[in-house]
Amino acid sequence: MAEKATTPPILQGPTAKEKKYDRQLRLWAASGQAALENAKVLFLNSNSGVVGVETLKNLILPGVGSFTIVDETKVSELDLGVNFFLEESSLGRWRAEETCKFLQELNPEVKINALRESIDAFADDPNRLEQYSLVLLIGPTRNARVLERICQHADKSSIPLFYIHCQGFFSQFSLQLPAQFPIVDTHPDPASTQDLRLLNPWPELLELLEKKTGNLGSLSDHDHGHVPYVLILLHFLNVWKASHDGQAPANYSEKKQFKALVESGARTNNSEGGEENFDEAAAAVLKSLNTPSISSGLREVFESDDCQNLKSTSANFWVIANGIQKFHTSHNGILPLPGALPDMKAQSSDYIQLQNIYKAKARSDLAAVTQTIRSSEQEVGRKSSIEQAEIEAFCKGAQFVKLIHGRPIRVAKCSAEIDWSDRAKALSQEIQDPDSLLPIYFAFLALDRYQDDIDRIQKLRKPTDDQQFNDIMAGRVVSGAVPPLPTFAESAHFSTPAVDPEHDPKPWPRFDIPEARETFDNVVKELDRADWGELHNIAALTGGMVAQEVIKVITKQYVPVNNTCVLDGIASKTAVFKI
C-alpha cells in the first residue's frame, strides 16, 4: 500500500477541466468556480421560456453543478422558431426532456433533470424548493397565487429567486435575495483599493523614511530621481505639518498647495526638466491624503444588529465583521491595511524594502483581527473557528464589503392592489422622468394581473376543452353565447394604476405624466402584438443578463442587480430599479 501511495502521478498539465474553464477562473477564481459547481438551479417554466433556456445555456457552459427543468408542455412548431435547443425531431415530445437533451451536449459535466409537471406543484408544497440553491421562474405564472406561494417558499428557505418576463422587444427580471445577503469579494477597481496609510505612518515606515529622505537635498541626482513617491509624500507631509500646527492638508485648496510644495521639490536641472518620481508623487496627492473613513456599505454592516450582538449561530461574515469593527474602533478609525503597493519609480531594492514593510504591517493587522475573532468565538461559544484565509479576504476588501437586503417580488393580483410600502414615494418620483423605463415594468405587472384575471374567469367558466381554452386565451369569442374576455390591451387600459403616495401607498403609481402614460400604452400594445411570443434575440440578451446576475449571486462575488432590471429592446436601453 505504502508503495502505491508514493507512485507519482503521470506527468501532465493542469486538468482538462481547469483548461476548459481557464478564461473564467480569471474572473471568479477557484472559489467562485467551486460555488458554481455546487449550485443546483431550478428552472420553472410556464411559457415558451426561451429566456430561461438561454440563461441555462450560459450557466451550463461555465459549469454550474446541476439544474432541473420543470415544464408541462409539448414541443410545438412555434418553439422551433425561437428555441435553439430543440429540433425538428422534438416536435410533439415533452419540451422539458427535449431541451435537456440538447443542453446536456453543451457540457457533459453538468447534471441535468427534466420534470414534466406543472410548476403549480412547487406552489403547493412548501418543501419542494429546499433541495435547490437558486430558482428561475418565468412569468406570467398561471395565476398570482402560484407566483406568490413560490416566492414565499423561496424566501422562507433563503433561496435566491429570479422572476423573469420576456415578450417581443421587452423584458424584465426581478431578483429576490435573502433578507441579508453579504458580499465580501466585490472585486473593486484595483486602483481604488489602495490604502497607503500615509496619514497614519507606523515606526518601520518612518524608519525607512528617515533613512531615504533624511538628507534629501544632498542625494545624487540619480538617487534623488529614484526616491519612491510614497516616501516623497511622507517627507513633504512632515515639511507641511511643521508649518501648519502639525496638521496634514485637509481640504482641496490645501492639497493643491501641498501638491505645489511636492512639485517644487523636484530637480529640474536635467534633460527632462523634472523627475518622474516627483511627478508620480504630485499625481497621487489628491487620492492618497484622505482622512481615513469607511464606506457607507461597511458602516451599515458595522451598525447592524448582527454585527453588534454575536451569537453562537452567527454567520462567519458577522463574526469577522465584528472583529474588524473592533479593530477599527481601537485603531482610531483605520481599517486593517490591505498591504498592496502600487508600481512606482524606484530602485528595485528600495521598492522591495517598502513592499515588505507594507506586507508586514498587513500581516500584523490581520493577526490583531484574528486574535479578536478567536476570543469572540470563545465568548459566544462557537464550535468551529473561522479559517484564516476567510478572515484575510475580508480584511483585504473590508472597505468594499457590501450587504444587500433582499426584497420580495411584487405580485400583481386582480383582486387586490400592490402594497408599495416604503418604495411608493421613490417610484412615483421615478415615473416623473419622461425617459424612465419604469412603465415597462408596470406593463409586465399589468400582464401578470391580466393573467390572474383570465385565470379567475377561466375557473368560473370551466372551459370544456383545449380549443375553448385557447380561444379564451387569445381573446376570441368562444362558440356559444359566452361573451369574450377582454384583450390584454383593453384590460391593461382599465386597470392602469393610480397612486398618490401621500395618501395611500397601495394603489399603482398614477400616470399623470403623459410620457409615462404613452410609454406604458406602447409597451402594452407591443406585448399584446407579440402575443405571448418571445423574440429569440431579446431572449438571448435577457438570458445573458440574467445568467450574469445568477453567477454573481451563486459565487457571492461582484455586486448583483438590486433588485429589478428592465430592458427596452427597441431603444437598446436598460434600467435598474429598487422595487
Added chain:
Amino acid sequence: MGRDRFAKQSLGYLYPRIKQSRTLMVGAGGIGCELLKNLVLTGFGEIHIVDLDTIDLSNLNRQFLFRQEHIKKSKALVAKESAAKFNPHIKLEAHHANIKDPQFNIEWFQSFGLVFNALDNLDARRHVNKMCLAANVALIESGTTGFNGQVQPIIKGKTECYDCSTKEVPKSFPVCTIRSTPSQPIHCIVWAKSYLFTEMFGTSEDETPEFDHSEDSENAKEIENLRQESQALNSIRQSMGSDDFARKVFDKVFKDDINRLRSMEDMWKTRKQPNALDFDRISKGASGTKPYVAQQDQKAWTVAETFTVFCDSLRRLSARLQTSQAQSGADTAAPVLIFDKDDEDTLDFVAASANLRSIIFGIESKSKFDIKQMAGNIIPAIATTNAMTASLCVMQAFKVMRGDINKAKMVFLERSAARVINSDTLKPPNPNCNVCGVMSSALIVDPNRATLNDLVEDVLKTQLGYGDEFSINNEVGTLYDPDLDDNLSKKFSDLGVKADSFLTIIDDDEESPRVNLSLTILEKSLPGDTKAVQLPGKLDIARKPKDVPAPTSNGDTNGHVKAESIGLKRKRSLDEHENGVQQDHKRGKIQMPSKAMGSQVDDLVIEDDSNDGAIVIDD
C-alpha cells in the same frame, strides 16, 4: 402556425428584408457562436462565416456550437454544421480561411448587405474596417473582455470608423530593463518568453514587440554586450540533446551572465546586486523534487521546485524540437517552437525561467497561473458577456437595416449593477482619420502598358490638379515622391502593384493639402488610343482641415500599424528627428504584411499574440 410567426409579428416590415439579406460574419469564436445562433433564429436569409482558427479546449466554456469531439477542427465549418441543424431554410456558407486572403476582395465584400466583426485581434479588425469602407458596406464591430463588451455600428461617411479613435497598444519595456536590470516580475517573464525561449527554441529576433529600443543609444555599450551574450547562448543551443545541456544553459544565463552584470559596478551603485545561482548546489537540494510539481499552478514554487521544472521542461522542449528537426527535410526552413500560453511545455519553461531570474534579482516569484496570464496576454472571457454582446449586435443591425442610422448607438456592457447596458450616440467621422478621412476611388489600369508616370502626369497632375509636392505609397513603402523618381518609367506590374491592391496619394502641398487619396487598382485592357491609366469618373477631393499638421511622407498611410507592430513606446519626436528616409523604408517593409491584402507575404508578419487590442476580445 409557422415557426417564424413571432419574428414576423414583432419585426413587421423588416422581416422580409432580413429574410432576403446576405450577411457576412467574420470570426466564429465567443461572440461569433452566439451571433450565428441569433442570426439564424431571427431568420437572416444567407450568412457567410469566415474564421481561420481551429477549436481549442479553452473555447468550450463559452463557444457553445463546439464540443469536445470538435477540438482541432475548423471553427467556421463546425459552427456552420451545428447551426444549420436549427433552421434548414437558411443558407450558410463557411470559409476556413484568413479574412485577409485575396479571394475576399472588395467586390466580394460588396456582395453583402451587412458585415459583423466578431474578431479577436486589432489587425483583422482594421482590415475588415478598411474593406467595408472601400466597399461601402455597413459594419457592426464588437468585442468583449471579461464582463465588458462593446458594439459599434460603422457606416461610411456617417459614423466614426474603427480607426477614427486611437487604440491602445501593448506595453513594452526598455531592452536594458529586461536584459540587465529587471525590478518587477513582468520584466523576468518578458525576459523568459521573448528572450530566453526564443533564443533557445525559436528564431532569434532583433525586433520583439515587447522591447522598446528608444533608449538604446544611451546604453550603447551595454547593448553591444547583450548582443554578444545572445550569440554565446546561440552557440550553446547547438549542443541541445546532450546530457549536460541543462547545466550549460543554466550556467550561462543564471550564473555567467549574472556575474558579468555584477561586475558592472556602475549599474549596482544604487541597485541591489543580483546573485548568481549555482547549479550543483540547487541540484542537490532539488534531488527529492519530482517534475509533476509543475501541475501546482496556483502557488509560487520553491527554488528547488522551480529548478526541477526548469530542467524538465527544457528536456521536454529539446526533445520536441529535435524530433521535428529530424522529420523536416533539408530544403525546408529549420523548425522552431513558438510560445503558446496553452502549450504546457512552453509555459512551464517560461514560468520556471522567469522565477529563477526573479530569485536572482530578489524579485517576488509568481505562480504559474499568474505567469500564464502575464505572458499570454490572456483576456478573461465568459459566456454571458458574449451572449449579451452578440444580441446587441443584432439589435444595432436592425437599426442599420431600417436605415435608422440616427438611432443606432455605440453600446457598452459593464459589470456594474447600476445600469447593465450603457449607450452613446455615434460620433461623425473624424476628419483627420487616416483610414476613413480619405477620398477613395477605383483606378483603371491597363496592366500591359501602364507606368507610374502615367498616373503621375495624366491623372494626378493634369486631371486632378496636384502640384509637385505629393507622394505615392503602397503597403511596401513610397513608390514616388519629388526626390524619388526612379520608378516613373516602370510598369505597375514591375512595381508589384496588382489588381485589388491599394495606392495612397499623400498631398504635401504647403498651402492647402488634399485629404489622402486611396486608389484601388482595377486591371482592364484599354484601347491603345486611350490613356493607360484612368479614373472611372470625376473626383472632387476635399482639402484637409486647417489645424492638421501635414503628415510626414514616410509611406505610412496607417499610422497606428507602426505603433502596433514596432514602435510601441517610441516617442514621436524621436521618429521625426532621427528617422530618415532609409529607416522609413525599412519600416515600411516590416509593416507590409499587416497591411498587405492579396499579397503572399503574410508570413512576414510580426505577430505577438492574437489579443493585442484595447477593447476586444475573445479567442
